[in-house]
Amino acid sequence: MNNRRSKFLAAPYALWAAGFILIPLGMIFYYGFTARKGGFTLDNITAIAEPGNMKALILSLILSLISTIICFILAYPLAWILANMKFGKGSFVIIIFILPMWMNFLLRTLAWQSLLEKNGVINTILSFFHLPALKIINTPYAIVLGMVYNFLPFMVLPIYNALEKIDDNIINAAKDLGANRMQTFSRIIFPLSIPGVISGITMVFVPALTTFVISDLLGGGKILLIGNIIEKEFTQDGNWNSGSGLSFVLMIFIIISMILTAKYDTSKEESAP
């Protein structure tokens, strides 16, 4: 009885999942393997090998990898400091930290555009002090900056949660058994925070790999990432088949990268013998 009722409660989500997850996925799969004039084809998939597409994919992978690494390097110490703050203070700083996220994503990226522009805010200040101008707008550097800025909170939060959950006595036990601060960190604290690091990496790498807004606004439309190419296929060329094929390839890349990341997560090993 109870069981049946709880199944009934899952119905709205099941409908949602079917309508907005399964069907779109199926459609991408269908369009991806269908030629524009109908009939099965692998052309949309192999289109990734075309020089322009391949270049965009590789650039996307490199830029999102760099952004993920920078986010990690910035986020881990920050999360560590926040997790060690006295009760209550940490969560207050977290709120300040995620406050920008309550603003529109597009707006934040546009703000960076006007900050970085040739005659933008930063260069105005720099020239006032007779310093050389910053010329990173419309370069991959600006894109990485945009990615790091927009996705950093997604790295900080899961790591903060993982670190915050570690019991003080676990750390005391390590010290008690003779570990110094470095050993306590490398053997106890870091391994215990890996689940947080993994979700942080996932939550930064995936949106960075698929973004087209950041590259559009901060790359000046000259630097094409795989997201821009897929977007162009759908909106400009109206070629759903080719766009779906490339999306499908990108999905495979994301799945592979997730499997690779998860391999380093030893904490989820089965606990029973």
Next chain:
Amino acid sequence: MPNKLIDLVNISKSFNHTMVLDDFNLYIRENEFLTLLGPSGCGKTTTLRIIGGFETPDAGHVIFRDEDITNLPPNKRPLNTVFQKYALFSHMTIAENIAFGLKIKKKSKSYINDKIKYALKLVNLEGYDNRRPDSLSGGQQQRIAIARAIVNEPKVLLLDEPLGALDLKLRQDMQYELIRLKNELGITFIYVTHDQEEALTMSDTIVVMNQGYIQQIGTPEDIYNEPENAFVADFIGDSNIIPGIMIEDRLVEILGARFPCVDTGFGHNKPVDVVIRPEDVDLVKPEEGTISGVVTHLIFKGVHYEMEVMANGFEWLVHSTDMVPVGTRVGISIVPFDIQIMNKPESEDEEAAGVNE
């Protein structure tokens, strides 16, 4: 008398302007099972954490064999701790948990393997090497926590309410286990608990604490049979604590009746507190008792009956293997030896400090 191993000298510690320990002095002898016993907030855990090095005292010194270790970090102290909720490393196997301290000390692989085997045997968990902590029951996890500590061959093992999270039956088994371990290892145990039964069962020495002050130090027998003040009497076991007047040596007046006792040296007509354990109250025929009253409550407790007797305006708690029905008129008689006289504290501060003139 064996040597002093640890000496706590004039220790004071406060948190957020609340004094937890005030000029605290205590020494622990070699090979002793010492228990710090008291209600929560009495400073017992703080004392243990100061010994372990997890807190630094505001004033005073921790001396370990003539060496001042007050400012030594925990990883450099020759002692290990068993924490309240086990604090096992969940990302490691049981064997890795036990090996942790030894790997830090860069012991050889064969030495470590021998030690793991030995420790698992000692805590009766052979063959658990490759299990994960969260696949073990609470009692098993606690044993692993003990094994992880003792492989480092500490001079002192600190135990912070290690049985608190276990159920009653398991707690009793573990008490015997701990006594056996202590005897096999021949090291000093410093044990913190709020459970008086645990303290009485296992300890060589009990230190009863309240509000940061030592109330009494003694063997379990001393503490139970001769509590020095009302706090100890009330905290350890059940007791009848009755205000009385010491008429002269060996004679005390309680509730208007005079009882012969064995205490001397309190002076004449001095107000005192009188402690009488419920099992020491003998119920006799009304005319044979020093005073008489009526049984008002009766509960069967298994080994004995617990009764309340209203006599001379006081509700006496009585434990007896003989049942006396509610409403029966009974006499109360007490053997002189079973009457324990204590000085009355003169102020509340003194009560906390446990001062006896």
